[in-house]
Amino acid sequence: MTWRSIGFLLLFAAGTSAAHKPSDSYLTLTMHSGASNVSCQWDIALRDLDLALDLDADSDHAITWGEVRARERDLFGYALGRLQLDDGAASCPLVPGELRVDDHSDGAYAVLEFFAACAQPPVRLGVDYCLLFDIDPSHRGLLRLDADGISRSAVLSPTGPAQSRQQFDLTQTSRLDTFRQFAGDGMHHIWIGYDHLLFLISLLLPAVLTRRDATWQPVASLRSALLGVLAVVTAFTVSHSITLTLAALDLIDLPSRLVESGIALSVLLASLNNVWPIVTRRGWVLAFAFGLVHGFGFAGVLGDLGLPRGALTLALAGFNIGVEIGQLAVVLAVVPLIYLLRHTHFYRPGILVGGSSTIALVAGVWFIGRVFGLGLG
């Protein structure tokens, strides 16, 4: 055998070079409880449809809206012939709607709107998919199901762990589940979000003291300590709830670097205020002002979790209440301890000043790292 039998060459690096986008379609199904119709939107790349249906009628290597529109019926026929929805008992006929177009990151897509007319409100929604698998076995259908605001996703493929059939049990999740899930996420975020914890602790440390004649004195009663804590916690809650809501509803959108830097700055200033006191009587003012920034931070997390569109308020409420529960747990753990320690000689130099200085140091590093994008925390 001579070298010529290689025929053509596979570059060494061929496997390492990142690719064009592979072929994907985006299928979004929306349902509401009690309704037997499922509304569907299916985005399919024109490039893929052209291969199957020869959309470029005049072969000028450009696909125009006129060429697509003229084949509207064929497009629906081709695509809907490769999708089947069922309600668990019987297949749901697919009824074509409007054809539109949209741009994705890799080119133009046909957007097919249609609905599935099920005989009854589906309890178990089945999806069978085989679009393009005969032409390109590496094609995938990215499916999203929004049922009463709860989003679920699946990848449809001809073989392998993902499959061409997906079934969704719609009895399993309820609005309560959405709420619970997001409340859990909120609590989790407080526990792993050291910046929020340190901010809260910085505000709580002086709550068992009172400022008199330029020195810190222990508060006399549990009642006045608790009132101070209550004011701080309430102010923080109200303010971060405001910005969390505004951001989650897309009314305000701040760059995450600004928000994250702002949060670090708030921790820095709150802790420094314990070392060199400026705001001493109205800690709640600090809590309120800086709480606004923290709310944007929570919204960033909530955005990353993927908000169910139909249950936005439910998810938002769940997440916020989760955050409050997490915060309350911190208060319950910290306040009794510092209340008992407030008389000790150690408390003021060791915990208030020493602890706050440590927090300030950490927050300073965060702040510089986040402002300059150094990735220090």
Next chain:
Amino acid sequence: MQYCRASRHSRLAAAVFAAAMLVSAVAHAAPHRPAEDGVVLERLSPATVALRSLRGESAALKTEAKLVDALAAARRYVELGRTHSDPRAYGYAQAALGTWWSSDHAPPELLVMRARILQFRHDFGGALAQIEAALKADPLNPEAWLLFASIEQVRGNVRASRMACLKLIPLADPLIGTTCAASTAALGGHAQQGERVLAAVLARPTAGSNSERAWAWTTLAEMRERLGDAAGAESAFRQALALAPDDVYGRAAYADLLLDLDRPRDVRLLLGVDPAQADATLLRAALAAKRIGDADAPLLLASLAERFAEARARGDETHLREQARFALELDHDSASALDLARRNFAVQREPADARVLLESALAAGDRQAAAPALDWLRDTGVDAPRLRGLAGQLAKEMRR
């Protein structure tokens, strides 16, 4: 109604997908009906047109195709896919193989073709299994040895790669054997000799095809670039691109050199404005645009972010190196970059993979995370002053 056979399994994908799809849903424009019939929605690139006409031909032979015809069609798809780095073409190649894709009795040529497709999808284990079977049946198969060398090089197994290149030398054209051997020699600490030998072979007349010579020039360029010879690397890249102007790998590698030389404007000139281009070149275009402060920088960035989100949604992990660079250099998120770079280095271990891992570890201040790259540098003895510099910097930072 025509329908497909469906399996009865169901599996919910992770909730991450929902987030990714939400992101991708937000990033593009809203669905609409254009006002005029004449509005051009999509221009088919020459590569797409070529694929389209190939498809027209092979659809005719589809039913009960003879293996030799199926392989010929698959080969042409793969060649186009390789040049343009287009995964769809590899999908068409698989489809062209039809039932041969999964048949148990496969001759060596079929095994090698399957390996080629699997390798593109970064299923290196699967690809190597096919190659081993091919070499068992035909120990003198040059394509199989070349592919073997290529995969082992990508996986960072320099010794295994060199062994395969030595097997290849008597079976292949001197240009191919030398490029293979020189490339692995450079990774094994013999870059100077490798560079000399390869440059000498390239100076001689050869029967090699344009794409083979372009590959050799690109390999030479990368060797010189690692040795710090920027001018020599640039002239070799230009030779390569004169032979294969569309080659995505070569263009991306040349763009990297230009970025390192702080010549972002030349990167923009090299890559042009094609929003539908391959991820590899789109990333370099975005890096250059951001450095210059070009008006389209935010658009390029958003487009890349959307592509990565879509890749995550489909469960595609072939872009990890590019994603890590995106996170590190454009998103300034060193924690994510480090995570991506580590996962990438677990799969592929070439100098560029080591570099992004070292840089991410440095940015995140986590020397421990760079250990696999440091070990690899030590074990292979690769000649790469820049990588050695990064490793030294990492050691110094940590001592502080």
